[in-house]
Amino acid sequence: MYQIYPLSFADSNGDGFGDLQGIVEHLDHLAWLGVDGIWLSPITLSPNDDWGYDVADYRAVQPDLGSLADVDRLIDAARALGIRVLLDLVPNHTSEQHPWFVESRSSRGAARRDWYVWADPKPDGSPPNNWISSFGGPAWKLDPVSGQFYMFNHLPQQPDLNWWNDGVRAEFDDILRFWFDRGVAGFRIDVCNLIVKDAELRDNPAATDDDDPGTRALGQRVVFNGNRPEVHDVIRHWREIADSYEAPRVLIGETPVEKSDELARFYGVDGDELHLAFNFPFITAPLDAEPLRLLVEATEALLPSDAWPVWTGSNHDMSRLATRWAGDDERRTKVALMMLLTLRGTPVLYQGDEIGLGDVAVAREQLRDPLGVKYWPVYAGRDAMRTPMHWRDAPGGGFTGPGVVPWLPLGDTARNVADQRSDPGSVLTFTRDLIALRRQHGELRAGSYSTRGAPDGVWVWTRGSRFVVALNLSESDADLDDMTGRISIATDRARDGEALSGSLRLRAWDGVVVER
Numbered sequence: 108m109y110q111i112y113p114l115s116f117a118d119s120n121g122d123g124f125g126d127l128q129g130i131v132e133h134l135d136h137l138a139w140l141g142v143d144g145i146w147l148s149p150i151t152l153s154p155n156d157d158w159g160y161d162v163a164d165y166r167a168v169q170p171d172l173g174s175l176a177d178v179d180r181l182i183d184a185a186r187a188l189g190i191r192v193l194l195d196l197v198p199n200h201t202s203e204q205h206p207w208f209v210e211s212r213s214s215r216g217a218a219r220r221d222w223y224v225w226a227d228p229k230p231d232g233s234p235p236n237n238w239i240s241s242f243g244g245p246a247w248k249l250d251p252v253s254g255q256f257y258m259f260n261h262l263p264q265q266p267d268l269n270w271w272n273d274g275v276r277a278e279f280d281d282i283l284r285f286w287f288d289r290g291v292a293g294f295r296i297d298v299c300n301l302i303v304k305d306a307e308l309r310d311n312p313a314a315t316d317d318d319d320p321g322t323r324a325l326g327q328r329v330v331f332n333g334n335r336p337e338v339h340d341v342i343r344h345w346r347e348i349a350d351s352y353e354a355p356r357v358l359i360g361e362t363p364v365e366k367s368d369e370l371a372r373f374y375g376v377d378g379d380e381l382h383l384a385f386n387f388p389f390i391t392a393p394l395d396a397e398p399l400r401l402l403v404e405a406t407e408a409l410l411p412s413d414a415w416p417v418w419t420g421s422n423h424d425m426s427r428l429a430t431r432w433a434g435d436d437e438r439r440t441k442v443a444l445m446m447l448l449t450l451r452g453t454p455v456l457y458q459g460d461e462i463g464l465g466d467v468a469v470a471r472e473q474l475r476d477p478l479g480v481k482y483w484p485v486y487a488g489r490d491a492m493r494t495p496m497h498w499r500d501a502p503g504g505g506f507t508g509p510g511v512v513p514w515l516p517l518g519d520t521a522r523n524v525a526d527q528r529s530d531p532g533s534v535l536t537f538t539r540d541l542i543a544l545r546r547q548h549g550e551l552r553a554g555s556y557s558t559r560g561a562p563d564g565v566w567v568w569t570r571g572s573r574f575v576v577a578l579n580l581s582e583s584d585a586d587l588d589d590m591t592g593r594i595s596i597a598t599d600r601a602r603d604g605e606a607l608s609g610s611l612r613l614r615a616w617d618g619v620v621v622e623r
């Protein structure tokens with residue numbers, strides 16, 4: 108799968124923002140690359156307080172991006188190329204401008220009052236409990252209209268829905284069907300671990316030294332404003348809706364939980380919840396053999412036997428893998444891509460990963476992300492990983508017209524699709540060839556994973572009975588024994604096809620796929 112951040116993929120109408128028609132015009136790139144499915148970050152109506160993750164109408168397309176007719180055209184054009192289209196579903200919260208919230212806040216007795224999480228102040232006027240928003244500060248805002256607080260897990264402009272309310276549940280059933288009926292092949296579900304809140308609004312317990320770094324930084328454990336066990340009933344129900352369609356519909360959860368057993372739980376006890384769940388401990392791990400191997404082993408051990416892992420190294424919230432994992436070193440980018448594309452599971456590439464696109468520095472006055480605006484210079488926010496795609500080395504980068512100022516800076520376009528397509532040694536050619544190899548061999552797609560012994564800094568595993576993957580994630584050369592067969596693909600392309608009769612020397616950051 109391949110994640111598209113629509114605002115930054117391709118601008119077809121010269122307004123500096125990417126759009127749906129831009130995606131249609133670049134489907135040939137994705138088909139050539141070998142992508143099976145694309146997930147689009149939100150395309151629905153939004154005032155863009157959080158760039159689409161604040162939805163004002165779940166059934167209408169953001170006019171800057173296009174129209175419903177454009178979505179239909181995109182689905183059809185993608186289908187013709189064997190590519191399925193997944194959308195982003197944001198069920199935890201809406202925009203404060205959503206008509207549901209406008210109505211809900213109008214009075215204590217409003218018909219949709221209970222669609223959001225409202226509570227009285229404490230006697231001293233302070234918020235109803237100690238919950239903290241993931242974006243920092245209290246998770247409550249006093250609304251002068253009624254004198255009650257409403258609750259939000261992100262920005263105050265993103266009030267959280269009340270998932271105990273049957274009307275909310277019924278509405279989302281309908282939203283799922285609305286898009287499934289149009290031919291959408293599935294959803295990536297935003298913060299799907301957070302949507303249900305404690306019915307009694309109890310205080311979160313304080314973090315302890317034993318907690319993971321995220322929890323320690325927040326200062327409290329998210330056990331009552333999210334991560335409720337009841338969320339699984341909601342997901343199980345969505346799975347029933349997805350499964351009621353003849354052609355497969357996929358649910359892939361944004362599941363930012365810290366432990367592999369919690370992640371496993373989202374696949375359902377009987378495989379009846381999410382089809383796929385993003386593995387955040389893996390994304391945030393360093394590009395080191397031991398921590399990554401341990402995470403993969405834990406995931407393999409804890410996921411139900413028929414569950415299917417997801418491996419990803421970048422998204423619109425995280426520094427891009429070419430920067431975070433690879434420090435702009437192409438050897439490391441390639442070895443990271445080899446890892447993603449040869450582990451057992453679904454690799455999800457983020458737009459630009461295939462050319463080794465790194466983060467682009469965004470000056471303070473150009474910031475778009477509310478988190479960057481709020482926390483600069485302590486935290487520059489998420490704009491650096493949302494900058495436009497590089498299609499060509501030209502003014503506008505092939506993203507937009509030559510005279511147009513893109514919504515976020517382009518950065519240096521020397522690393523771009525057009526140049527890399529014609530370069531046999533490029534990251535892009537490598538990514539495409541790896542995907543093609545995976546397509547060619549069932550064992551690379553579905554064969555079991557098994558770790559093999561390896562020197563420090565090296566990670567070696569088998570896929571099925573015929574393939575061995577060996578990655579040297581270190582700065583030193585490494586010698587491996589018992590490597591026989593033929594190299595199908597190597598990060599150093601000069602070694603493709605090399606016959607092995609026992610030993611194999613890998614240089615720093617070399618990776619190989621060997622067919623025995």
Ligand code: NOJ
Pocket residue numbers: 157160161197261297298361423424
């Ligand atoms: C996770 C999304 O990926 C992020 O971009 C967004 O800000 C939050 N959820 C809130 O929707």
